[in-house]
Amino acid sequence: MAVQAVDGKGNPTPYLLMALMLISIGTLFLSGCIDLGESGKVDVIITIEPQREMVERIGGDLVSVNVMVPTGQSPHSYSPLPSQLLDVAVADVYFMVGSGVEFEINHLSTLREQNDDMVVVDCSEGVEILEFGEHHDGEEEGGEADHDHGTEDSHIWLSPGNYRTMAGNVYLVLIEMDPDNEGTYSENYKAYVEELDALITELESMFEPHDGREFLTYHPGWGYFGDDLNLTQMTIEEEGKKPGPQGLAALIDQAREHNITVVYVEPQFDISSAEVIAESIGGEVIEIDPLAPNYIENIRDVAVKIKGGFGS
Numbered sequence: 001m002a003v004q005a006v007d008g009k010g011n012p013t014p015y016l017l018m019a020l021m022l023i024s025i026g027t028l029f030l031s032g033c034i035d036l037g038e039s040g041k042v043d044v045i046i047t048i049e050p051q052r053e054m055v056e057r058i059g060g061d062l063v064s065v066n067v068m069v070p071t072g073q074s075p076h077s078y079s080p081l082p083s084q085l086l087d088v089a090v091a092d093v094y095f096m097v098g099s100g101v102e103f104e105i106n107h108l109s110t111l112r113e114q115n116d117d118m119v120v121v122d123c124s125e126g127v128e129i130l131e132f133g134e135h136h137d138g139e140e141e142g143g144e145a146d147h148d149h150g151t152e153d154s155h156i157w158l159s160p161g162n163y164r165t166m167a168g169n170v171y172l173v174l175i176e177m178d179p180d181n182e183g184t185y186s187e188n189y190k191a192y193v194e195e196l197d198a199l200i201t202e203l204e205s206m207f208e209p210h211d212g213r214e215f216l217t218y219h220p221g222w223g224y225f226g227d228d229l230n231l232t233q234m235t236i237e238e239e240g241k242k243p244g245p246q247g248l249a250a251l252i253d254q255a256r257e258h259n260i261t262v263v264y265v266e267p268q269f270d271i272s273s274a275e276v277i278a279e280s281i282g283g284e285v286i287e288i289d290p291l292a293p294n295y296i297e298n299i300r301d302v303a304v305k306i307k308g309g310f311g312s
């Protein structure tokens, strides 16, 4: 996976454009409230399905949400359809993930062209974005399986702590855009954050007995999740590429060394190399989804599956 701000020709303009267009949440100022248009609701664009829950729980009936990257597609490669640009044309606000997701880097200027008035919000404000090599690491295993040093990891939403920060940003923007309904947003936000905090506490106690363990996934999406719980993500995919025969052999050795019995795969990717590894270690392939819409339920499901791989 190439989470890069620079395209194949070394052209850095998408990032620059993004920086110029973003509204900093700290300085968001709107002259009065927005005109809620035909729908009578705040029309929201999000990039990926996991953002839906925070927006719909905080906004309730006051918001209408449109997702850009549909289920089954990857935010690392998807391009918007013409029909989606029509949704953007009538949107009030675009809640970007903001951490360098390729869809946003590649297509923000196109989305902006549809709608000058749309407020564009970087929901990653306040989240520490790490490079792949900066995540909590177990012992490195020689050169063969090196991490993608120097590349930013855009999968911030898979840490419930980061997700809580992103939800706080959504809340601040909604009360600014629609101050008449601040009471409703506040109540909804408080209730949702309580659920997120309960999830965080639950996960911490689930993984306390497994401090420092490694888990093996196909796509490197779970680094922030691992950081929260003091687990180390090992990945099959390196820089968006399937491993060759030597890489596979090295991974199989590492998996054996770390007593790994499960290879986790993401539904958006080809899993053939995961199956080869699982077969070699006498383990199984289990699916975990980084892009599921029901965030809390999905993260809890992923946690149960990863804990299950540790044997108790």
Ligand SMILES: [Zn+2]
Pocket: 001, 076, 155, 219, 220, 221, 290
């Ligand atoms: Zn990803």
